[in-house]
Amino acid sequence: MTAPADAGAAAPLRIALVGMPGSGKSTVGRHLARRLRLPFADLDQLLEQQLGTSIRQHFETHGEQDFRDREAALLADLARAGGPLVLSTGGGAVLREANRQALRAGFDPVIYLRASADEIFRRIRHDRSRPLLQVSDPLDQLRQLHRVRDPLYREVAHHAVEARRPSVQRLVQLVVAQLELSGRCPALADNEPPAEDPGTAQPPLVRLLRIHGKVQGVGFRQSTVEVAQGLGLRGWVRNRRDGSVEVLASGAEIDVQALITWAHGGPPAARVERVEVQPALLQAGDALPGFEQRQTL
Numbered sequence: 001m002t003a004p005a006d007a008g009a010a011a012p013l014r015i016a017l018v019g020m021p022g023s024g025k026s027t028v029g030r031h032l033a034r035r036l037r038l039p040f041a042d043l044d045q046l047l048e049q050q051l052g053t054s055i056r057q058h059f060e061t062h063g064e065q066d067f068r069d070r071e072a073a074l075l076a077d078l079a080r081a082g083g084p085l086v087l088s089t090g091g092g093a094v095l096r097e098a099n100r101q102a103l104r105a106g107f108d109p110v111i112y113l114r115a116s117a118d119e120i121f122r123r124i125r126h127d128r129s130r131p132l133l134q135v136s137d138p139l140d141q142l143r144q145l146h147r148v149r150d151p152l153y154r155e156v157a158h159h160a161v162e163a164r165r166p167s168v169q170r171l172v173q174l175v176v177a178q179l180e181l182s183g184r185c186p187a188l189a190d191n192e193p194p195a196e197d198p199g200t201a202q203p204p205l206v207r208l209l210r211i212h213g214k215v216q217g218v219g220f221r222q223s224t225v226e227v228a229q230g231l232g233l234r235g236w237v238r239n240r241r242d243g244s245v246e247v248l249a250s251g252a253e254i255d256v257q258a259l260i261t262w263a264h265g266g267p268p269a270a271r272v273e274r275v276e277v278q279p280a281l282l283q284a285g286d287a288l289p290g291f292e293q294r295q296t297l
């Protein structure tokens with residue numbers, strides 16, 4: 001790791017998030033970086049850019065070991081680089097001893113987003129992008145991964161945050177509170193998330209979702225509002241008389257995609273059979289100050 005420029009200057013804040021696949025590292029990391037006005041990097045996304053293909057595809061064509069070698073090399077580079085950063089790691093980044101050392105040497109704090117295998121399964125059981133979970137019994141696989149990895153996440157982390165229940169926004173607040181307690185929180189002008197830089201801001205992505213299955217009478221609308229608000233999305237959710245749930249979501253692409261992934265599982269009592277997703281345009285009367293529940297149509 002680069003030595004601090006001068007002894008008097010505060011070391012740059014370099015936060016790394018570790019945890020099980022699906023524990024929320026990418027989602028929480030991005031929001032945390034935005035909240036703290038720090039640069040953000042996602043190890044998996046950087047690797048996919050480097051590979052020019054998806055991680056799942058790379059596992060299939062080159063095998064897991066090749067992926068782990070590339071992951072280790074990139075993590076070592078990021079750990080050596082100076083400068084403020086929030087880094088979301090991949091779920092298996094802690095497996096190698098050298099990676100754990102790099103995390104400890106290059107980041108402070110390393111934060112473990114702790115969640116049980118069962119909770120993670122509920123969140124990501126419809127996800128097809130995580131190669132290690134494309135097995136006949138993904139829940140059992142998650143439990144085995146958890147048994148092996150939980151001690152490694154604990155070993156490498158300075159703090160753990162219970163990531164099972166709280167919303168993304170709440171988790172960000174918890175991490176910020178921990179940083180404040182340890183005197184490591186950068187002084188921000190206010191408590192609001194920063195406005196998007198107009199030079200880099202993307203137009204919002206707008207998607208209309210229709211969710212079919214056992215989705216009414218199970219708290220779907222309330223949960224959608226909580227998840228969408230946690231992701232900072234604008235839009236609405238309503239029941240349709242045909243028994244489906246309809247959602248309009250507008251926001252950053254990663255956040256809209258996160259809501260779509262979540263909608264494939266929904267709240268615990270739901271049984272989602274199908275999610276239709278369509279591009280949508282905002283109508284002139286569609287003022288969307290936040291995310292709300294609307295009347296059944």
Ligand SMILES: Nc1ncnc2c1ncn2[C@@H]1O[C@H](COP(=O)(O)OP(=O)(O)OP(=O)(O)O)[C@@H](O)[C@H]1O
Nearest residue numbers: 021022023024025026027091166167168258261262
């Ligand atoms: N606190 C939360 N509450 C509800 N849903 C969440 C929460 N955190 C993450 N999610 C949802 O869980 C799913 C997995 O989250 P995410 O992709 O951020 O996990 P990850 O830890 O980065 O996984 P991986 O190790 O595979 O990269 C996403 O659909 C995300 O929207």
Ligand SMILES: O=C(O)C1=C[C@@H](O)[C@@H](O)[C@H](O)C1
Nearest residue numbers: 021044055090091092130131
């Ligand atoms: O848990 C894991 O081992 C992985 C998690 C993802 O973040 C990716 O890094 C990859 O799919 C491997």
Ligand SMILES: [Mg+2]
Nearest residue numbers: 025026044088
């Ligand atoms: Mg991730």
